[in-house]
Amino acid sequence: MNNMQLETILNQHLNANAFKDYCPNGLQVEGRPDVKKIVTGVTASQALIDLAVDNKADALLVHHGYFWRGESQPLRGMKYKRIKALIENGINLYAYHLPLDAHPVQGNNAQLALRLGIELKGSLEQGNPNSVVVWGELEQPLSPSDFAQKVAKVLDREPLTIDGGNGDIKKVGWCTGGGQDFIDLAASQGCDAFLSGEVSERTTYSAREQGIHYFAAGHHATERYGVKALGEWLADNHQLDVHFIDIDNPV
The missing domain is CATH 3.40.1390.30 (NIF3 (NGG1p interacting factor 3)-like)
Structure with a gap:
């Protein structure tokens, strides 16, 4: 080609x-x-x-x-x-x-949801068709510790967890990579938890004071799957020889 x-x-x-x-x-x-x-x-x-x-x-x-x-x-x-x-x-x-x-199928957010068993419902930014911050629901509510274990198993790393003190998790907001500041938007729209790749010092207080559980699962780890899925799509639809290579990054 x-x-x-x-x-x-x-x-x-x-x-x-x-x-x-x-x-x-x-x-x-x-x-x-x-x-x-x-x-x-x-x-x-x-x-x-x-x-x-x-x-x-x-x-x-x-x-x-x-x-x-x-x-x-x-x-x-x-x-x-x-x-x-x-x-x-x-x-x-x-x-x-x-x-x-943002892509609804091969995108980082969509691929992470697929692996974590979250049904993607839509954007947290109403009126933005290209939003990179989304929300969805777990099939069954999970405790914060159980959700953290699930993230750790899927991404092969322990997430940094901040307990928002609001019980189990059903509605989840997330943005892969450096999306930690969207936690306030997620809290305002009734999410039980918010997940991003990176975390900031201020994120701790946003979670505690707004009663929303927070999980930082790694910028690299949360964004491994979009490009992998895109490459697989190219191979399947355009007969190209595609190989995904993961260069591990702890951040």
Whole structure:
């Protein structure tokens, strides 16, 4: 498949043009024109690039790419080494940030819900069709400790848990990655619990004072599954050779 054609397919599938993001979505670094083998992963780190080179990949598809708002622009140091490796090996870099968080099937939020047994009901941001903060319900209420155990089993790491003191959990709000400040929105809409990847010092008081359980399950861990699912969709629907590689990150 032509690399520009692949970008068009991904842009359309993820509705990428509908998002105002902190970085460019789509083809960030152009490589060889013909794409047959793709490596997917969460972040375009040097370790993932090196493995893409070892796997003779034509493209790297990630959630966290480059050229973030406010990022230093010169290509030097770590940034230079990463982009140099991509260009020298003809590897196309595709990155999708908010569009991959929000997609109703392959999105990070949707994929996390699938694994945690939460029925996704809708957005907590009423009137925003591209919302990245959502809510849903567990089939059966769980105690905070049981829900924490479920998160730990699914994500293979213990979540940081703050007890909101409001009993069992049925209605859950969540935003993968750095969505901790949406806890106030979740509390205002009657969620029993809120889950995100990262946590801030202020999150503790928001949970305790508003009576909502909070779980920080890791930025990387909560965002492993969207790009993996997107790669599987490409393989199933466009006959591409796609391999997901997880570079573990404790954050």
